[in-house]
Amino acid sequence: MIVVTRLNDSQFAINPDLIERIHSSPDTTIVLVDGSKYIVTESLPEVIERIAAYRARVLSLAQEIPVSRSGIRQLELVTSADHDSRDDPHPDDDDDGRARAVPVLPRRI
Incomplete structure (x- = not known):
């Protein structure tokens, strides 16, 4: 899960495997595969970096098995x-x- 921030400054975690696309026009909008949309304060590059860090962590933990x-x-x-x-x-x-x-x-x- 990655943690992102809504426009009202509340944070929530989202499963990056369920993200279909991310828009940045002008607010960053995350669209899930089920059609749910979330507007977040993080920029598009920040969200992408969090997804990459999450996946790197999953791979790192898998190496420890x-x-x-x-x-x-x-x-x-x-x-x-x-x-x-x-x-x-x-x-x-x-x-x-x-x-x-x-x-x-x-x-x-």
């Missing part, structure tokens, strides 16, 4: 599909109270 011995990045999803909830009042929790994680492997084509 540990790699297994097989060379596959280990991502995890929380699920209770392999656990019978009738036996346990908290089926999504491990014994230590944390959510049970299931490894996600890439699809083989």
Whole structure:
């Protein structure tokens, strides 16, 4: 998410992946894929820079995901599909109270 400022100086966060286009005539207007429009105080170059910084941060965080011995990045999803909830009042929790994680492997084509 990137943080931008409305004309009344209130700030809000917006998902840059949902931005369809940005206008600058004269106010900067962000148009989302669903047609929503937001007028913001930041300039067009500022919004673009925030989007680039956000995406760089996402890539940087992705590089920190540990790699297994097989060379596959280990991502995890929380699920209770392999656990019978009738036996346990908290089926999504491990014994230590944390959510049970299931490894996600890439699809083989």
